[in-house]
Amino acid sequence: MKRLLRLPDLLRLSLVVLTALVFQNCTPEKIKERTDETLNMTDYLRANPEYSMFLEILNITNYASFMNTYGTYTLFLPTNEAVKQYLNDVGVSSLKDVPLADLQNIAKIHILDQKINTTSFSDGKIAAPSMYGQYLITGAANINGVSYTTVNKTSNIVASNVEVGNGVIHVIDKVLRVADKTLAQTIEADANLSLFTEVLKATGWYDKLNQPLSYDPNKEGSHLTVLVQTNEVFSKSGFTTLDALKAKYSTSGDPMSATDGLNLFVQYHIVPKLNYQADFATTPVFVTKAPLEVISSKLIKGQIYLNRDEFAGVLEEGVAIVRELSDITCSNGVLHCVDGHFSIVKRLPMPVYFDLCNQPEFAANVANYRKPGGIQFGYALGGFSEITWEGSKTLKFSWVPNNDAWNGDQVEVERLRPTGLKMVTFTTPVIIKGRYKIWVSYRSNGSASNEVKAFFNGVQLSRTINLRETANNPNGTGAITDRVLESQGYKRPMYPFKVTSINSRLVGIVEVETTGRHKFTLHSDADGGQAWFDVVEFRPVDMDQIWPKFKGGLAGAGGFVTRAEAPTDN
Template identity: 35%
Template sequence: MKRFSNQYWIYGVLTILVVFFMNACQKVNYRETTTDEVNITGYLENNKDQFSLFIDILYRSKSAGFLGAYGTYTLFAPTNDAVNEWIKSNGKSSITDFSENELLDIVKYHVVRDTVGTTRFTDGKIKSPTLFGEYLYTDVANQTFRVNRTASITKSNIQTGNGVVHVINKMLTPPALSLAEIIDSDSRYSIFAQALKETGFYDTLYFKRGNVVPVEKRFQTVIVESDSVLKAQGINDYTAFKQKYSHLNNPKNPKDSLWLYMAYHIVNDGKFLEDIIQSMTLYTLAPKEIISTKFENSKVLLNEDVFNGVLEPGAELNRSRSDVLASNGVLHESKQSFRIKVRAQVPVYFDIASSPELVSALGGSYRNKRVSLIANGLPIANSFTFYPLNVSTIGTNSYGVSLIGDKRPYANGDFLDLTLSTTSPNRPHSFEIKTPFLVKGRYKVWVCYVQNGNGADLQVTFNPGKPDEQILPNLVMVNQTLNGGSGVSTTVLRDDPNSDNLLLAQGYKRYYATVGDYNPNGITQGLRPKDGDGTLNVGRLAGTINVETTDRHTLRFYAISEPRWQSNGVWLDMIHFIPADDPEQYYPRFHHYPGELFYRPQ
């Protein structure tokens, strides 16, 4: 029985060896793509009835190979009818009338080195440039996707082994004119065009393919004002325009107001309407000057801001005459004139819990409420951000005005409750928020908090990650009371008329109104007996910042210690941005009744 088993074992081994050597003699076929689907060139060749002319272009330009090889591409594939129309529009009779380089350029303009499905289309440029080095623009008209406002996509999102194909009914051609040439050739812009030439910006906006230009100047955006817009201001020609705006009578001088006016209408980088809406801020060629943007009731508005509590009407972009594609960027037209806004520095008193981003994230105003942000795993609005992003959510607990007498006092009756950690994976490590508009200049930054003995210590950074990033020197230790942090005793705070100066010398101040402060509406400040000296409402000087550009900026609060108790955090009430050379750093002071301010006793 044992011998019988050994025989079968020997036969089995011999069979395996025979099969092995037979396979070794056969050719090994390696997969050359990552999918069994045909690649882009293969797809076109399988549909020659639609694409034979474009296939011919591919082979004559020697570009069929890379569209048939491994990679990630998006091809906007023109049909035979589209190619025939393009041939005739160029005064040619066949593809053979074009040079190899001309055909190669046209192919490159139809290919994006990325897989871009229609779900990634917006009313603006495709985020990746074409192989030609310029951007395509997409929008929707009559429920149909268009490319460069000329070609309609008739069949979309065709998946191939190396990318995506969109079928289009017209050839795409790179824009022939630069921004300078488009403006100069339009009689509606004669005054603006002449101003471009007189200030030297015509050369900035002129581009000829083949010219070598710095990367940051390859694409530009211009917001042009038509003759009719300028004539509405009584400016009928360039002479009148220069007379009104050129205070040095030297438009080529960067200090001349006409030079600055024109520079303020030009932005580095090609910005389509969608980009403008999303950016919220456009940095212009006028040094340190920005254009604010907003989208409201289907209107794209420039410089419509609320500054110092007053709405400043802005200028609306003419959408039907915007998103004009040039060889070096994008042109937009404004319905109204706009210019650099000259503003003086003013104190800005920022009630954090009523910030626009927080109100938007919560879906409404939260006056007279405690707004708690607790780590539970959901992100909130972009400009009102926790870090890490995946550990924040919102909960609210009502703190009605009638309850304030039984609770700690907060300005306008609301505050922001944060639980920050330095190490916990379940709690945010830092918190970032957009400031209100700050006019360029130097400001003292006062972080106003309500003392919480169990809260984390904070480090504050202005514009983190940007060239003008500034780390403020003073820590905000929210477990400290006004007297405990400053070293000024409760008795001195209550009885010494010089106590404000003593506090200021230590980098502290009262910000919440106390008994005896003056209110023009006759409201008497009343606090709980233990809060009569205002020691629980602490204004801490985090440091002085240099604001280089009039804009909304960013503050980030980093936890540099663990909360002293697991469930207790940081209770932020306000942030005061007060010009550094302003001697008045104490008043006005604030109250739980919204909008009520208190001043020095009369």
């Protein structure tokens, strides 16, 4: 031992390292049992032979490499048995016999460019589209007493939320198929829609619904949404032939004419853009292809109703979307089936409650948007499709949770002032032509701007907003009744009232000259910090401006309280 201590330091260090290596090599190797802890998707497939056939698809299409890179993806992963069934369905014996373009489409329809766990699924479309561009639809099914989450109504998820290094995997028992039939072809293929098909052909709309998807310079797709009626629905209303429909609706004798009544009947069943049931559940009014004609939409106890409205105290029942026969994705749009006959009805002005948080970019953040425990997030200028502003390009427009606000959230304009975000412009939902009072709901902030101007389609409205003003407390010493408060241009929009509640200011009256979407702007020339807004209300001038009030928080999401339901005015 003394000899060892007399050795030079460098030599002693080398002997210590060598000894450690010898002992390490004699220690049993610890095998990492979990292959999905850090592996990226492609390596995970390589490590699990039960998914080798989908791995072969990725290899053939050259997608294997990018699915192994850093990112946040969701993969709906078919088992080998599912791929074998696909091969049997298309009549080939191996993946090499499938055209490359088909395999590329198959790969892309199974991949989303976002990480989405099943906790973010709803009974409808997933918030983010597949890499093919089509949305996937989730639902629920009970098979032999076992509950499954379904995808596109054909595949069952048999293993979910498998975490990998670059996202999450959901294993499915059937290969998803790309929707390659047009709206017209899909309708014609259903024998129960034969009369609707005849009407489409008689009016020239079959050819229009048979066009391939195209995009304009702004990358806006030519998607259409069609609301179809089955033969049975037509029959219940007394229409069993095309001639019967012509006799009822054709006004010119030429159904091909865009102004003919039968042509307008078809136009009224077609809505621009891609709208799934989830969209009908959250958007109150939709413009149709019939000029200046709209369809209203309401979600009542889980059922979506179209044109279910009350006028002059009389309830129009409307028609319901048949859930199980809807959300049918086509190559150029989406198809829904309704349970009743409907046609153009003259529309009076209707209230529009524009929750400023209803932005597609916010909704795409499925981890936080309207989720319990969701945290604030936002985007800078250029990050929104329906919001623009003048001023800073680096300050953010953000989603903020607030349990006192409608739907449990509010928007934050970071520094609404001349040296910050000076002027923010929103694209409204569809507003039916008519005369409206406009109310802006906000959460007060003692350091916010005390002079915010409002504009409708570029025209300044008559009143300004002082974002430092709090809502009048109906239980305080300075309490004012609802009606007196309204006469002063204010109201308490939430029920029940809380001292931290939202305030609302009447900013003016406008004449909406055309039915459609419009521009609403908030502008500040005064200094101020963060500005928090909730809802912009467009209420017809002859409507009660106070009731219904809004329910606050996620628990009451989208809900209202009527005067009859409220024991007091506060």
